[in-house]
Amino acid sequence: xxxxxxxxxxxxxxxxxxxxxxxxxxxxxxxxxxxxxxxxxxxxxxxxxxxxxxxxxxxxxxxxxxxxxxxxxxxxxxxxxxxxxxxxxxxxxxxxxxxxxxxxxxxxxxxxxxxxxxxxxxxxxxxxxxxxxxxxxxxxxxxxxxxxxxxxxxxxxxxxxxxxxxxxxxxxxxxxxxxxxxxxxxxxxxxxxxxxxxxxxxxxxxxxxxxxxxxxxxxxxxxxxxxxxxxxxxxxxxxxxxxxxxxxxxxxxxxxxxxxxxxxxxxxxxxxxxxxxxxxxxxxxxxxxxxxxxxxxxxxxxxxxxxxxxxxxxxx
Amino acid sequence: xxxxxxxxxxxxxxxxxxxxxxxxxxxxxxxxxxxxxxxxxxxxxxxxxxxxxxxxxxxxxxxxxxxxxxxxxxxxxxxxxxxxxxxxxxxxxxxxxxxxxxxxxxxxxxxxxxxxxxxxxxxxxxxxxxxxxxxxxxxxxxxxxxxxxxxxxxxxxxxxxxxxxxxxxxxxxxxxxxxxxxxxxxxxxxxxxxxxxxxxxxxxxxxxxxxxxxxxxxxxxxxxxxxxxxxxxxxxxxxxxxxxxxxxxxxxxxxxxxxxxxxxxxxxxxxxxxxxxxxxxxxxxxxxxxxxxxxxxxxxxxxxxxxxxxxxxxxxxxxxxxxxxx
Numbered sequence: 223x224x225x226x227x228x229x230x231x232x233x234x235x236x237x238x239x240x241x242x243x244x245x246x247x248x249x250x251x252x253x254x255x256x257x258x259x260x261x262x263x264x265x266x267x268x269x270x271x272x273x274x275x276x277x278x279x280x281x282x283x284x285x286x287x288x289x290x291x292x293x294x295x296x297x298x299x300x301x302x303x304x305x306x307x308x309x310x311x312x313x314x315x316x317x318x319x320x321x322x323x324x325x326x327x328x329x330x331x332x333x334x335x336x337x338x339x340x341x342x343x344x345x346x347x348x349x350x351x352x353x354x355x356x357x358x359x360x361x362x363x364x365x366x367x368x369x370x371x372x373x374x375x376x377x378x379x380x381x382x383x384x385x386x387x388x389x390x391x392x393x394x395x396x397x398x399x400x401x402x403x404x405x406x407x408x409x410x411x412x413x414x415x416x417x418x419x420x421x422x423x424x425x426x427x428x429x430x431x432x433x434x435x436x437x438x439x440x441x442x443x444x445x446x447x448x449x450x451x452x453x454x455x456x457x458x459x460x461x462x463x464x465x466x467x468x469x470x471x472x473x474x475x476x477x478x479x480x481x482x483x484x485x486x487x488x489x490x491x492x493x494x495x496x497x498x499x500x501x502x503x504x505x506x507x508x509x510x511x512x513x514x515x516x517x518x519x520x521x522x523x524x525x526x527x528x529x530x531x532x533x534x535x536x537x538x
Numbered sequence: 539x540x541x542x543x544x545x546x547x548x549x550x551x552x553x554x555x556x557x558x559x560x561x562x563x564x565x566x567x568x569x570x571x572x573x574x575x576x577x578x579x580x581x582x583x584x585x586x587x588x589x590x591x592x593x594x595x596x597x598x599x600x601x602x603x604x605x606x607x608x609x610x611x612x613x614x615x616x617x618x619x620x621x622x623x624x625x626x627x628x629x630x631x632x633x634x635x636x637x638x639x640x641x642x643x644x645x646x647x648x649x650x651x652x653x654x655x656x657x658x659x660x661x662x663x664x665x666x667x668x669x670x671x672x673x674x675x676x677x678x679x680x681x682x683x684x685x686x687x688x689x690x691x692x693x694x695x696x697x698x699x700x701x702x703x704x705x706x707x708x709x710x711x712x713x714x715x716x717x718x719x720x721x722x723x724x725x726x727x728x729x730x731x732x733x734x735x736x737x738x739x740x741x742x743x744x745x746x747x748x749x750x751x752x753x754x755x756x757x758x759x760x761x762x763x764x765x766x767x768x769x770x771x772x773x774x775x776x777x778x779x780x781x782x783x784x785x786x787x788x789x790x791x792x793x794x795x796x797x798x799x800x801x802x803x804x805x806x807x808x809x810x811x812x813x814x815x816x817x818x819x820x821x822x823x824x825x826x827x828x829x830x831x832x833x834x835x836x837x838x839x840x841x842x843x844x845x846x847x848x849x850x851x852x853x854x855x856x857x858x859x860x861x862x863x864x
Contacts, residue, residue, distance in 0.1 A: 248825070449743075450711075450712075450715075453715065453746070462747065462750075463747070463751045465791070465792040465793070465794050465795055466792075467792075467795065467821075467822035467824060468821075468822065469822075469824050470824055470825060475824075477794055477798075477822065477823075478822075478823055478824055479794065479798070479858070479860040479861075480794060507824075507826065508826070509826040
């Protein structure tokens with residue numbers, strides 16, 4: 223990898239290359255595995271937790287990824303009974319740096335041939351050239367984070383517009399990729415209902431829902447320490463205006479009935495578009511699941527099982 | 539620099555300027571220093587630097603003593619004079635710093651003054667590496683910036699509150715994000731009601747949020763009739779006033795939660811639980827688990843009470859009180 227050192231630091235990563243999503247107590251987690259490929263994100267969305275995670279705002283990519291990916295392969299091959307849902311989008315955007323890092327050229331050939339794993343590339347970018355050019359399609363999921371147009375324009379200012387993202391998603395779908403979508407963080411803001419409806423309309427316009435493996439909903443949640451950082455770094459932001467309470471895991475979340483209202487609204491309208499979107503809630507409690515989605519996986523194991531079944535359905 | 543090579547001489551106080559460019563004492567005026575000089579005289583002579591061209595002297599160390607001597611009507615003082623060429627500004631700052639450090643600790647305003655003096659002389663990296671620990675501060679930029687703002691930007695009244703420990707650094711770090719006018723008005727309220735440190739932080743945070751949500755300046759918010767009525771309520775003690783104000787602001791900030799809490803209390807009152815028994819809602823209604831506390835003296839009474847509670851159909855309304863309110 224040859225990168226411009228003014229933009230990106232290349233570092234040797236010594237930590238765990240594959241780690242389960244930590245989840246939080248009291249809430250149901252999807253059992254996702256995080257593949258560590260770099261830290262920080264060039265998009266700098268106002269709500270991003272990375273602002274609190276990393277003291278330095280420089281982008282870091284792990285130069286020893288190719289050497290260490292073997293550990294991941296051994297882990298996957300060592301547990302053929304298990305399905306590994308792996309993603310790179312936890313500590314950085316999966317695709318925004320791909321033109322510079324060539325991550326897809328390293329990862330796609332490796333994951334595309336594993337029978338008990340899928341690789342999900344979560345992004346807000348439109349950097350899909352590496353994907354499209356590659357011959358690999360199997361066991362790969364390209365997913366986009368979506369929000370209302372208002373939030374997208376105001377709080378995700380360095381990210382491509384919703385239409386650009388959905389056009390990129392459409393192109394990937396045409397090229398045979400399986401898609402995922404994440405409405406996370408859902409934010410209560412002025413006219414949020416009509417805002418999210420507009421985004422759902424855009425989804426309808428650009429995407430064939432039958433090719434969506436899953437679609438997650440997650441309301442805005444944050445560590446209390448993030449609040450002063452957002453106030454300082456994004457003084458015009460509206461994302462802290464909602465009614466937040468200190469939740470069971472020590473994070474701030476919208477007051478429960480507001481979350482239920484958000485999810486129920488989204489579920490109703492998304493289901494009227496397509497009834498089999500693999501919709502799930504990210505880090506929510508059993509009672510919120512039941513009240514907003516009409517069912518609950520019960521616990522993290524149940525949700526993991528549900529998502530694994532989606533993997534089996536989409537990738538034979 | 540060996541300070542003992544400069545002998546103690548007598549200098550007219552009128553030849554010493556009043557700018558105190560190296561002062562790191564706050565507040566400068568001190569009754570205790572005056573009292574000490576009055577009782578036992580000047581124990582430790584100040585150190586001054588000669589400014590030959592301007593034909594005057596500036597205080598390197600001992601500003602408080604000079605001020606006290608002047609206030610007490612002295613016309614001259616024993617002191618050590620350092621010729622201008624013998625010491626740089628940085629030497630002067632360090633001399634005063636180490637002179638102070640041997641005898642006392644600094645309050646946050648004084649730490650800010652030291653850091654402000656140092657920033658004009660040396661790099662931030664050096665300050666972070668060597669001087670922050672010397673002042674008992676963590677080696678990180680936000681702490682350096684906070685202390686610089688405390689020293690340079692806060693008004694005198696707030697600085698005094700910080701120096702005397704009436705306002706915590708955490709509260710100050712919230713306060714400094716406000717406009718100067720808002721800072722002053724918020725501080726006045728904090729001081730007037732004597733909010734404790736914990737309340738101060740919450741108070742500023744709530745005001746900031748409400749101000750942004752309602753698009754009203756904090757100073758205007760504090761003038762709102764409902765809020766100023768609480769602040770100026772003569773029938774309430776300060777602790778009660780503080781609690782009422784905080785509760786009111788929290789309700790204003792989170793109206794749906796406030797309505798749910800109110801509905802829960804009203805429903806609880808109306809459902810007719812046996813006397814002495816109570817249902818406790820989870821904090822913020824977040825956990826799905828409610829608590830029932832039953833007072834009983836024997837198994838027979840417990841059974842009767844539980845049967846009676848089970849038959850109360852309206853208990854359901856307690857579990858999602860926000861629906862009751864709607």
